[in-house]
Amino acid sequence: MRDAFAQHLVCPACRGPLAVRVEERAGDRIRTGQLSCACGASYPIREFVPRFVPTDSYVDTFSFQWRKHRLTQLDTTSRKESDETGSCSMSVAGWDAFPMS
Numbered sequence: 001m002r003d004a005f006a007q008h009l010v011c012p013a014c015r016g017p018l019a020v021r022v023e024e025r026a027g028d029r030i031r032t033g034q035l036s037c038a039c040g041a042s043y044p045i046r047e048f049v050p051r052f053v054p055t056d057s058y059v060d061t062f063s064f065q066w067r068k069h070r071l072t073q074l075d076t077t078s079r080k081e082s083d084e085t086g087s088c089s090m091s092v093a094g095w096d097a098f099p100m101s
């Protein structure tokens with residue numbers, strides 16, 4: 001995250017301005033740090049990304065989606081022709097298929 005980006009962020013809890021504390025930089029970007037609000041809320045910056053959602057929530061959401069949809073895009077499990085998903089994606093996107101060989 002770049003320093004100037006912080007002025008565009010507000011606290012999700014109270015919509016107040018956030019103060020930036022830099023722990024580690026990489027060039028002109030903040031690799032790790034903290035965004036803090038006067039209301040007492042704080043949000044970490046990890047690997048250049050401000051994290052406004054608790055880390056466990058990312059993992060829980062991904063885990064749920066992985067368990068529910070892990071076979072959704074496999075044509076072999078949905079008993080479709082092997083290229084049906086790809087052809088459908090191309091037609092929805094409005095692209096013409098091109099030969100791969």
Ligand SMILES: [Zn+2]
Pocket residue numbers: 011012013014015016037038039040041
């Ligand atoms: Zn706040």
